[in-house]
Amino acid sequence: SQQGEEDPQALSIQEGENATMNCSYKTSINNLQWYRQNSGRGLVHLILIRSNEREKHSGRLRVTLDTSKKSSSLLITASRAADTASYFCATANDNSGNEKLTFGTGTRLTIIP
Amino acid sequence: DSGVTQTPKHLITATGQRVTLRCSPRSGDLSVYWYQQSLDQGLQFLIQYYNGEERAKGNILERFSAQQFPDLHSELNLSSLELGDSALYFCASSVEVGYSAEAFFGQGTRLTVV
Numbered sequence: 001s002q003q004g005e006e007d008p009q010a011l012s013i014q015e016g017e018n019a020t021m022n023c024s025y026k027t028s029i030n031n032l033q034w035y036r037q038n039s040g041r042g043l044v045h046l047i048l049i050r051s052n053e054r055e056k057h058s059g060r061l062r063v064t065l066d067t068s069k070k071s072s073s074l075l076i077t078a079s080r081a082a083d084t085a086s087y088f089c090a091t092a093n094d095n096s097g098n099e100k101l102t103f104g105t106g107t108r109l110t111i112i113p
Numbered sequence: 114d115s116g117v118t119q120t121p122k123h124l125i126t127a128t129g130q131r132v133t134l135r136c137s138p139r140s141g142d143l144s145v146y147w148y149q150q151s152l153d154q155g156l157q158f159l160i161q162y163y164n165g166e167e168r169a170k171g172n173i174l175e176r177f178s179a180q181q182f183p184d185l186h187s188e189l190n191l192s193s194l195e196l197g198d199s200a201l202y203f204c205a206s207s208v209e210v211g212y213s214a215e216a217f218f219g220q221g222t223r224l225t226v227v
Contacts, residue, residue, distance in 0.1 A: 040201070042218035044115070045217070048214075101146070103156040106156075
């Protein structure tokens, strides 16, 4: 079963605009990660935010985490055509010491040149 | 390039057959994870190994099995294949047993069962 649910499922914006994607999850987590997947290819790690962090930045990426609402958001600023991809949130759960990374359903982002 | 190598890249086989997918983790990574990605099920965690031992199990069918060898490469065996097993199979590796660090994904094996 999916732990995370991304919202929206699909998003199209003009190049240069900002893109915001949201992720909600169900159980307590140790950390939350965002990954990007270009069509049919492997996932690439973007950023990790720990459960005791509220905000994190990496280049044009900004991630927030609200553990009280069990939600996270990924903001991509000044979008580029190369940002076109699917974006997944993934949660790491502490389950008797064995963590597994559970992925959400993904947001398909299209940047229009 | 993530450093994780999966072979083969594509595989077409008939129903009822058995296939083996191979994964070489990044140098130094002890943990290997297998995921299945299909259009209707999304990205599903199958199984995790750490330094040769099974550490976590997800939605892995009994027809599927995996192992991690002393040289840390891993194989995912899929048997009695059904049409519904057609999917992308990803391997990922990380340096630790848990997900305190990021996971590095291979490019996947696209399995088509006909």
